[in-house]
Amino acid sequence: MLGALAFRTLRPALPLSLANGLRGKLGKPAYLEDWFTTITPLLAGESAFKVTFDWDEEIGEPGAFLIVNNHHSEFYLRTVTLEDVPGYGRFHFVCNSWVYPAKHYKKDRVFFANKTYLPHEMPIPLRKYRDEEFLVLRGDGKGELQEWDRVYDYAYYNDLGDPDKGPDYARPVLGGSAEYPYPRRGRTSRPPTKSDPNSESRLPLLTSLNVYVPRDERFGHLKMSDFLAYGLKSIAQFIRPELEALCDSTPNEFDSFEDVMKIYEGGIKLPKGPQFDDIMKNIPLELLKEALPVDGEGLFRYPLPQVIKEDMSAWRTDDEFAREMLAGVNPLVIRLLEVSLCLNISFSLYH
Incomplete structure (x- = not known):
């Protein structure tokens, strides 16, 4: 583990190193020697x-x-800071990039x-490295392309179908033709x-x-945990109503407002109390933390909308319809709105 990382600084100013192909002069390598003795947290x-x-x-x-x-x-390299550089003081490099083992790269990062x-204006010693x-x-x-590649290239949409399953599964290639010149996707x-x-x-x-997505563009482990947890929640919330619909004569529609409200009822109530809170805090996997509700809602049920938490009939009032309209939440699908300016409206009737 000793010497697991090697750093070399690069000078951007003249003179050039002819032996290095008109590149800037490199400093002596410095090695990270305490990787083994430094405990990196698992979380x-x-x-x-x-x-x-x-x-x-x-x-x-x-x-550089x-x-x-x-x-x-x-490992993920966030920043590198050079302290007390003679004549220059402090230098800070913002990296924010994954660095894979050297065997995966043709050149040093x-x-x-x-x-x-x-x-x-680019200094000549840096141009070779930039190129x-x-x-x-x-x-x-x-x-x-593999996960350690850092390639940002584009290709046509030629993976929309699966012709190996049969002609019914074949799809045309989008992009690169007169009929479908665009779009493009990541190669x-x-x-x-x-x-x-x-x-x-x-x-x-x-x-x-x-x-394949360039590793620096992929979800971090926390965001990926959120993504997977919300996906599992959506699947679980979908399965329960579908199973109940098997015993319904009209499985693809709601027969009453009570049927609508039932999708927010039931579920598995999780226990409350300090012991359960301690368990939630000590769960090491972020995926489980995100999948388990912490707001008192039942597991495997749709969360109750805010508008009907206090009053189950609040959604049907004129005030709520007007509020949603002004807030940009369309309570109805409005096809066309016509206003006549020639109506004889009694002022005393509506005020």
């Missing part, structure tokens, strides 16, 4: 590590740094200083289907969340 949180650099005065102002991950797993340049970074992000259009380069080489194969439903 959501951040860890700070210290790295000691042997500073070379010839390096000057650091314009290179990082190599020799560990077997990836590079992060640039938080300083903007116009193209003609290489651009080529990495653009990709070469070859091979199936994944999955293998083509067996029956149509122009159509890209689709992922199975159970693994559909693993579709």
